[in-house]
Amino acid sequence: QVALVESGGGLVQPGGSLRLSCAVSGSIFRRYTMGWYRQAPGKERELVADITTNSGTNYADSVKGRFTIARDNTENILYLQMNSLKPEDTAVYYCNRVRVSPYPWGQGTQVTVSS
Numbered sequence: 001q002v003a004l005v006e007s008g009g010g011l012v013q014p015g016g017s018l019r020l021s022c023a024v025s026g027s028i029f030r031r032y033t034m035g036w037y038r039q040a041p042g043k044e045r046e047l048v049a050d051i052t053t054n055s056g057t058n059y060a061d062s063v064k065g066r067f068t069i070a071r072d073n074t075e076n077i078l079y080l081q082m083n084s085l086k087p088e089d090t091a092v093y094y095c096n097r098v099r100v101s102p103y104p105w106g107q108g109t110q111v112t113v114s115s
Contacts, residue, residue, distance in 0.1 A: 002026040002103040004095055009109030016085050020109055022078040022095030027103065030073040035098040036080045038091035039108075049080060050098045062088075085113045 008020040020036065035050035048060045049069040057069055068081040078095045092108040 004103055004106035006093060006095055006106050006109040009093060009111045011112045011114065012085055013115050014086060014113055016113070017081070017083045018085065018111060020080040020082065020093055020111075022080075022106070024076045024078065024095070027076070029071075029076040032100065033098045034071060034078050034095060036067075036069060036078070037094045037096060038089075038111075039094070040088075040091040043091075045094070047098065048093075051078070082111070085111075087113045089113050 003025045005023045006020060008018060010018060012018055030053060033050055033052045035047050037045050037047050039045040046060065048063050049057065049067055051057050051069045051071050055071065059067060066082065066084045070079045082089065090111060090113050092110050094105055094108045096102040096105060
């Protein structure tokens, strides 16, 4: 049984930073491209960043240059460093596999950017 546990969200002012973590258990983590998704109120879930098994990265245009995705294949943890946060980054953030059927979604972690 695969479990995804996201953490690290919170309330931050515009321009601030947060580091999200996603602990993945019950999966051969290193075999898959992993990604961070987000879902804002009233909007569909969107992929904002992904990282391949060889640590190649891709970013949505909206976060490019501000967010950095990383993975630790020893500890089975996925990270998202978020800098220069904007109010439009407010959303629940989730991690999951990319380009294959997703695992059961975790509870996500809420990120709120507001002054």
